[in-house]
Amino acid sequence: MIIKPTESELEILNILWSKGPSTVREVHEVLEQNKEAGYTTTLKLMQIMHDKTLLTRDASSKSHVYTANVSQQKTQGQYIKRMIDNVFNGSASQLVIQALGNHKTNKKELDEIKKYLAEMEKKTK
Amino acid sequence: MIIKPTESELEILNILWSKGPSTVREVHEVLEQNKEAGYTTTLKLMQIMHDKTLLTRDASSKSHVYTANVSQQKTQGQYIKRMIDNVFNGSASQLVIQALGNHKTNKKELDEIKKYLAEMEKKTK
DNA sequence: TTGTATTTACGAAAATATTCGTAGGTTTGC
DNA sequence: GCAAACCTACGAATATTTTCGTAAATACAA
Structure with missing residues (x-):
């Protein structure tokens, strides 16, 4: 399977690789350090990545916890x-x-x- | 100046780097070896690259000759x-x-x- | 309980990249 | 001269990526 995350997706993957499983909020806070971005933008991106199976998520608590699904x-x-x-x-x-x-x-x-x-x-x- | 060619643009730059100054037709023929693409698609791309100053061109003959303008x-x-x-x-x-x-x-x-x-x-x- | 904050879902706008059709001009060979 | 082949310009359709607003659900604190 060919993995071809977009640049934005790559930024998110990097955060998950280094921090481990995280919520959207946590990822967003790291992203914000480098660039301006709305919260729902990050959310949407991570949802799309979940659809593409680039991420898995644990939805058992209110704030879903996402994990990188590609090494x-x-x-x-x-x-x-x-x-x-x-x-x-x-x-x-x-x-x-x-x-x-x-x-x-x-x-x-x-x-x-x-x-x-x-x-x-x-x-x- | 930040150079950020897209993937398609990069394919074209590569051809120009290795072949030297070339016409759209010449570039197109190389591209075709790897993938399907219409001639005008290649033409348009190279025109856009010219607008972005990624390429220069010599329009003195009918078939313009393009040269990579980034190393x-x-x-x-x-x-x-x-x-x-x-x-x-x-x-x-x-x-x-x-x-x-x-x-x-x-x-x-x-x-x-x-x-x-x-x-x-x-x-x- | 009630309202405030936070979250997800989702549609859709905006931005960017890619593809192609068509029109009009130039060259070439007969 | 004329037609066929080839070229550029350009608008516009598609596709892809990125951004964001809004609504509904959930949690939590007063």
Whole structure:
């Protein structure tokens, strides 16, 4: 199944991924920190996401509690794939190098990457 | 200036980046290989992109010749930034690792990345 | 109980993106 | 010169995404 949340949906997924199951109100309060938005806008979005099964919800209490129903990892993977295909001519290394170049990457992050590369090497042998 | 081409626009930019300046017909023929689309649809899109100054054009001959007016590198950079922010919680290394993990990366690509990392190291010192 | 606040459901407007038909102009080959 | 092929311009229909107002239900406090 192809997961293709819109940008707004992605913002909401991100909040749910990091905070865990939340009510509309809770999600909305986080969203508001970055941009203006009406409460019912957030509500509607999350209802639509529920219809699309991007979210599940527990309606047992008055304020429904929503949970992301797609994994962060899988969603990330599909985004990357789309991006590599559409924007990077299929070259993952081009993406990686751009990412490292444009973004200020700290030592800890670099170490993680090197560690990961080393593991890949091992498996290849 | 923030560059934010839509998905369709990105497809066209990619063609222009790789083929260089081209007519609508030439772009359209490449597009057709991947998906069904009417000629005037492609034309209209490129006209809109011209209005947005994503493309420049030479109208001196009957078939106008369009050129990408945004660099591939800059566009890529902005996409990555947006993606890191929206989908990867601001962590570039998370993106890099996902990219390497999901995508089959060959030895040549891996070498390029390692080389790049080594250079970064040098500069940091 | 009663009213105030909060919530959901839902329709619909507004904004944005995509697709296409048609009209009119230009080129080309016969 | 004339028709066929091809091109642009442009309006408008569709589709998709985002936003919001309103009504009805529920909870809660006085």
